[in-house]
Amino acid sequence: MTAAQGQRGRPVSEEEFDRFFTDFLHTAFRLETLQKYDMTYEEEHFRRFLQGKDLGPSSALDAWGHSLRQKVREGRKHSRVHVVVEPLTDYVRFECVWAYQPNVAAGEDIRILPVKEGEWPQGIPCLDYWLFDSHHLVLMRYTPEGAMLPPELVDDSEQIVAANVWRDRAMHMSIPFVEYAKRFDAAMRSQ
Known part of the structure; x- marks a missing residue:
């Protein structure tokens, strides 16, 4: 178990x-590792996606x-890597269509690190976090069903350094979303 996986930070309010x-x-980086997130604001859109509707x-x-x-115009950078297990879950397919495509168009650098079921990329934790300006580490916590729990701010320097290493490694091992999406149809089903 890594330091960031074993230790906790202090809870962060929504504000x-x-x-x-x-x-x-300068930078906001997100590592995503879950194959399903249970976000209430997405429920209707996800249901429509599963039904093949607009x-x-x-x-x-x-x-x-x-x-x-706006942030891109100001010279600030948003990036994320999502470790996705293939075959893709319905939720990951939905996330790619509903969120990733428009976010890439808006200027976010979204990358995918695909793995086969039962595998995990070496040196990447199964841990979700945001890293702001390389020194504000916010751990994202979820229930087993994928519902978000309060985020936690970590001030331990070793954990922050580890999160920077994981970010760099994940960025290096991943591929741009646009390239990854070429392997799939419009609904992110394998062609």
Whole structure:
């Protein structure tokens, strides 16, 4: 078990968590490792995706895209790597179609690190986190079903250094989402 997986930080309020996204100066990085997230604001869109229907508009997704474009204009960078297990879960397929495609168009550098079922990339923890400006580490916690628990801010320097190493390793091992998506149809099903 790594230091960041075994230790915890202090809980972060929703207001404080939101400030990280507005106040970061240079970089915001996200490591995603779950194959399903249970986010209530996505439920209707996910249901429509599974039914093969138009996903419809999303004010939350539109606001996120606007924020991404603004930050890119200011010279700030958003990036993420999602470790995805193949074959893709329905949720990951949905996330790619509903969120990743428009977020990439808005300027986010989204990358995919694919692995086969039962495997995991060497040197990458099965841990979700945000890393702002390489020194603010916010661990993302979830229930076994994928519902978000309060995030936790970590101030331990060893854990922060480890998160930077994991970020660099994940970025190096992954491929751009646009390249990854070429292997699939419009609904992210294997061709």
